[in-house]
Amino acid sequence: MIKEKKLSRSIKYALALSCASIAFTGQVWADEEDDAAVEAAIAAAAAGKIEKMVVTGSRGAARSVKDSPVPVDVIADDELKSVSFSDTNDILKTLVPSFSVNREPLSDGGTFIRPATLRGMDTDKTLVLVNGKRRHRAALVQIGGSGSQGPDISTIPSSALKTVEVLRDGAAAQYGSDAIAGVINFQLKDNTEGGSFTADWGQFYEGDGEALTLSGNKGFALGDNGFLSISAEYSDSDPTVRAQQYCESYFCVTDPSTYPAEGFGSYEDYAQNWQSASMTSKKYVQPWGQPSSESTAIFYNAGYTVSEKLELYSFGSYTDKSASGLFFYRYPHNGTIENVRLQDGSTWSAMEIFPGGFTPQFSGDVTDYSAVVGAKGMLDNGLSYDVSGRYGSDKIEYTMENTINPSMGDATPTLFHPGALINKEKQVQADFTMDFDVSAFASPLLFAFGASYMDESYELEGGDEASYEAGTYSVSDPWGFCNADGTATDAGLGVIANGSTLNCADASDPVYRVMGVGSNGFPGYSPMYSGKYSRDSYAAYVDFSADVTEKLFLQTAFRWEDYSDFGSELVGKIAGNYRITDKFGVRASYGTGFRAPTPGQQGTTNVSTRLPNGLPVATGLFPAGGPIAAALGASPLKPEKSTNYTLGFTADFDSGLGMTLDFYRIDLKDRMYAISTMDVSADPTTGSDYDNYLALVDAGVAGAESIGGVFYFQNMFDTRTTGMDFVTNYGFDNPLGYTSFTMSANYNKQEITDDKTGAFNHEDSFDFENGLPKWRGVLTANHTFGDFTLTARANYYGSYTNSDGANAEVLDKQTFGEEVLFDLEVSYQITDMIKLTVGGRNIFDNYPDKGQFETGQGRIYRSDSVVDWNGGYYFTRVSMDF
Known part of the structure; x- marks a missing residue:
């Protein structure tokens, strides 16, 4: 049996960890039987002077941040609350410079599930955990780029979180194939009593984008030995518009000379028609901006100690969210709104439904839920165990409004349900740890091992027939009015006799x-x-770690994974931390990784409007392993393999100053990416473009004539990512209160080291290496005096360069300047329970440079800009702890 003293110590140590805050002082060690050290740790934690402790990356053995062999950020509950965002993605972006996410206003599913990166690696190369268990993926596969498919972090409300641990290093050997760039572990609240409630309201300086977030948490005791913590969040945000009127050389809303023959006599008449016909802004036909969204999320976390040997636990979530955005404006006679000849010989166009053209409205409803159940404890022989099972599902149902199926002519509806995407995962996992006394080591040798089985599926659920139907007018002369020689058939002569203007001789x-x-x-x-x-x-791993000496900690891990579609792979990692002195340390790691393309990446199909050469074109994405892509020259996907190197330094001074500096390199072989869009044309004189069209026809693609471009995912190239993370903290008491500073900076550079396919054009290659800021930094100052707290934050984005000219040897380039966005907020503790906060984000209303390329059609700023283009935002928040 476990000794009563040992169990009591475990409870106390857990308390110490839960109380731990910013790391300013030295590490506190607690020997297994040393209750005095534990009591000291609790006292230090209560005083706010203990280092943050982490378990991510150390497989069950909690270590301080600076003594971790790899860089880990620990974000406590108070830090999460200090950020004025409600979306957890934006909170991480604010607090972790190497984590990046941008708002895409017009990007199909990217409108609803935003793509994120860590150390320049895409979402699917960062493993997301909740309470140490893998979080299921979202159903969306990002079209274009890396085609990433990762968990939807926005479904995890910040109100449910106790801490967030961000491991910035490859950890595939410890946690699985997704952990090439790192691991993000969300630790849920586990309170047995009390709770919190927060109401947050704000809007942008422009007077739009009004947002309301209501969140709360309540803890309950389950008898004397258990807890149930429930968190809920509701958010609702209105759209923004950062656009100019649609005006291009081929059609300008404000220029009557570009109006169609059956247009309107004045701009006012014209605008009145498109405003009444289209579900768009009353000012712009193409209102670029943040989409509207609404979300409800509920999380629970529960545990119950059955005995000294057994604890049961469970946690889960349910999220329902929706968002709605707008696609490109379809102006009259743009190829979509064209005259067709009906069965009676008359002509018809969609202008009879939408006199001023239309802007399709794209909506998505996301239903996401998960549940984890498990048991953990320790056997008499000292073997700790954790056995769990999890299930996760994410479904996106699409709706298209304010649009048409052009091939159906006058029979077209204007509301469609194109279908749904569904991702499901089931996993059973067993983890074990055991300490072994090794006389030569300064601490017991921790031996961790485990195994798991995972079943995952991805489904494309069909839409209503009208959403994909190849209607009557998907072919030339559907009613057989004309002969091949340009003369009218009997049917054609019949409609001519009834007054039709049919002219078969006119092409x-x-x-x-x-x-x-x-x-x-x-x-x-x-x-x-x-x-x-x-x-x-299937997967199995082993992990060994120990303090080899009083100053040297070493860890090594190996993991074997076997996939039913990609075979097996063995990866490994070694890491260490050496304390040069009590104040200085050095750490390093080397590891290999393996990531198998997901079922979604292998199977996703999409036809959408994109701008491969600056103009809207219907573009098809087809599975690399399918017959259509194969006809275009694609090869089936294969796994990506990575090699990670890190070298870091830590410093911790008695003055309250702490610093970490970590360098890294990630070599990624056979990196999956979308090829540059291949042009398609039904014109026999266009060479390879026509060959692509014939390939689509031969593969049975309905409506191949209307597709202007195609692409697919491939293992495109080998890449090298190099960078640096710097983090420093400093806090001190002063006559005016307590002041603390935190500065984080990240440098990240990506380069293509081996182009294996040649399927990347010059523009895409240049933008891959130069299209994002290499430097990113955050400086936060926090000052507390009495019942007031002042927080100021500067968000720095370095310069970057974008190019244009898909097939040109010499590219046109635009360099975007450095940007600094300042945030400021003031909090007042009204009572012991109630706090009022007012503040602003981007208080100086700064915007990124206007784009020269891949803008237009009403767009001013690059929609994929990592620098927010919505301008200043002000907010007020009332929070209550009880």
């Missing part, structure tokens, strides 16, 4: 018009493209 007559297939903007998933992709995998 531009509407009878020959071939219209696009499917709900325009986002065609639905037809039976041909629908289906389910699934696989299972």
Whole structure:
């Protein structure tokens, strides 16, 4: 049996960890039987002077941040609350410079699930954990770029979090194939009593984007030995508009000379028609901006100690969220709104539904839920165990409004349900740890080992028939009015006799018009493209760690994984931390990684409007392993393999100053990425473009005539990512209160070391290496005096360069300047329970440089800019702790 004293110590040590705050002083060690050290740790924690402790990266053995062999950020509950965002993605972006996420106003599913990066690596290369257990992936596969498919972090409300641990190092050998760039572990609240409630309201300086967030947490005791903590969050935000009027050389809303023949006599008449016909801004036909969104999330975390040997636990979540954005404006006679000749010989165009053109509205409803159950404890022989099972599901259901299926002509609806994407995961996992006394070591040798089985599936659920139907007008002369020699058939002569203007000798007559297939903007998933992709995998790992001497900590791990679709792989890692003195230390790691493409990345299909050469084009994404992509030259996907190197230094001074500096390099082999878009044309004189069209026709693609570009994912190239993370903290008492400073900086550079396919054009290659800021930094100052707290934060973004000219040897380039966005907030503790906070983000209303390329069509700023383009935002927050 476990000794009563040992159990009591475990409880006290857990308390010490839960109380731990900013790391300013030296490490506190507690020997297994040394209660005095534990009591000292608790006292230090209560005084706010203990170092933050982490378990992520050390497989069950808690270590202080500076004594961890790899860099880990620990974000406590009070730090999470100090950020004025409600979206957990934005909170991490604010507090962790190497984590980046941007708001994409017009990016299909990216409108709802925002792509993020850690150390320049995409979402699917960062493992996300909740309470140390893998979080299931979202159903969305980001089209274009890396095609990443990772968990939707926005479904995790910040009100449910006790701490967040961000391990900035490859950890595939410890946690699994997704952990190439690092690991983010969200620790849920585990309070047995009390709770909190927060109401947050704000809007942008422009008077739009009004946002309301209501969140709360309540803890309950389950008898004398258990807890249940429930957290809920509701958020609702309005759209923003940062646009100018649609005006291009080929069509300008404010220039009557570009209006169609059946247009309007004045701009006012014209605008009145498109405003009444389109669900768009009353000022702009193309209102670029942040989409509207609404979300409700509920999390629970529960545990119950059955005996000294057994603790049961469970946690889970349910999130329902929706968002709605707008696609490109379809101006009259743009190829989508064209005359067709009906069965009676008359002509019809969608202008009879939308007199001023239309802007498709794209909406998505996300339903996400998960549950984990498990048991953990310690056997008489000292073996600790943790056995768990989890289930997670994420579903996105799409809706298209204010659009048409052009091929259906006058029979088209204007509301479509293109289908749904569903990702499901089931996993059983067992983890074990045991200490062994090794006389030569300064501490027991921790031996961790475990195994898991995971079953995952990805499904494309078909849409309603009208969303993908190849209607009557998807072919030339559907009613058989004309002969091949340009004369009218008997049917054609019949409609002419009834007054039709049919002219079979005129190649531009509407009878020959071939219209696009499917709900325009986002065609639905037809039976041909629908289906389910699934696989299972097994994994086993071992992990050894110990303080070899009083100054040297070493850790090594190996992991074997076997996938039903990609075979097996063995990866490993070694890491260490050496304390040069009590104040200075050095740490380093070397590891290999392996990431198998997800079922979603292998199976996703999409046809959407993109701008490969600056103009809107219907572009098709097809599975690399499918017949369509194969006809275009694609090869089936294979796993990515990585090698990680880190070298870091830590310093901790009695004055309250602490610093860490970590250098890293990530070599990624066979990196998966989307090829540069291949042009498609039904014109026989266009060479390779026509060959691509014929390949689509031969593969049975309906409406191939309306597709202007195609692409697919491939193992494109080998890359090298190099960078540096710097973090420093300093806090001190002064006559005016207590003041603390935190500065974090990240430098990150990516380069292509081996282009294996040649499928990247010059523009895409340049932008991959130069299109993001290499420098990113955050400086936060916090001052507390009496019942007031003042927080100021500066967010720095370095310069970066974007290019234009897909096939040019010499590219046009635009360099975007450095930007600093300042945040400021003031809090007042009204009572012991209630706090009022007012403040602003980007208080000087700063904007990034206006874009020269990949803008237009009403867009002013690059929509993929990592620097926010919404301007200043002010807010007020009332919070209550009880």
